[in-house]
Amino acid sequence: MANIFARFLLFLSSYIPLWVIFAVIMARTHFVFACGFALLAAISLFGTLIYIRHVQGLTGVQISVGIIRRQDSETMSYIASYVVPFAATSLDSFEQVIALGIFLIVLCIVYVNTSMIHINPLLSILGYNLFEIEDSDGDTQFLISKRRVRRGETVNAIDIADGIFMEKRS
Numbered sequence: 001m002a003n004i005f006a007r008f009l010l011f012l013s014s015y016i017p018l019w020v021i022f023a024v025i026m027a028r029t030h031f032v033f034a035c036g037f038a039l040l041a042a043i044s045l046f047g048t049l050i051y052i053r054h055v056q057g058l059t060g061v062q063i064s065v066g067i068i069r070r071q072d073s074e075t076m077s078y079i080a081s082y083v084v085p086f087a088a089t090s091l092d093s094f095e096q097v098i099a100l101g102i103f104l105i106v107l108c109i110v111y112v113n114t115s116m117i118h119i120n121p122l123l124s125i126l127g128y129n130l131f132e133i134e135d136s137d138g139d140t141q142f143l144i145s146k147r148r149v150r151r152g153e154t155v156n157a158i159d160i161a162d163g164i165f166m167e168k169r170s
Contacts, residue, residue, distance in 0.1 A: 068151050
């Protein structure tokens with residue numbers, strides 16, 4: 001199961017598009033801040049890639065897929081709700097920067113504590129799909145997989161958070 005550090009890392013990686021947008025917007029006027037955002041994006045990206053590689057080395061559990069629904073649209077909703085409005089935020093004053101920082105801290109706490117780690121644009125960029133599945137016991141979980149999963153299959157998956165699994169690559 002993902003610990004707080006892993007959840008925080010996945011939160012940061014879910015905002016990589018925003019970090020890159022801020023770096024581009026600030027490159028001419030606030031070069032140091034732009035470099036900070038670019039560094040944050042790079043650390044988030046490499047940290048997430050290392051985390052995914054680590055998770056793939058863990059022992060998986062067998063899940064029989066009963067009902068299955070693709071949930072990739074949740075990532076688009078996430079981008080539209082959080083990333084796009086922030087990208088349009090003016091950071092011209094100290095107060096605006098502080099307000100944005102406070103909001104991002106609150107959002108981070110909610111993201112980490114509510115197991116939203118499966119809603120992550122970076123995972124979509126890396127080719128992962130998000131499925132809501134109901135297993136043979138009637139329990140509902142989220143499954144992150146690089147392939148199309150079908151009803152009736154048994155998948156080998158790693159528990160990365162409460163009710164969120166990542167399919168183990170063979």
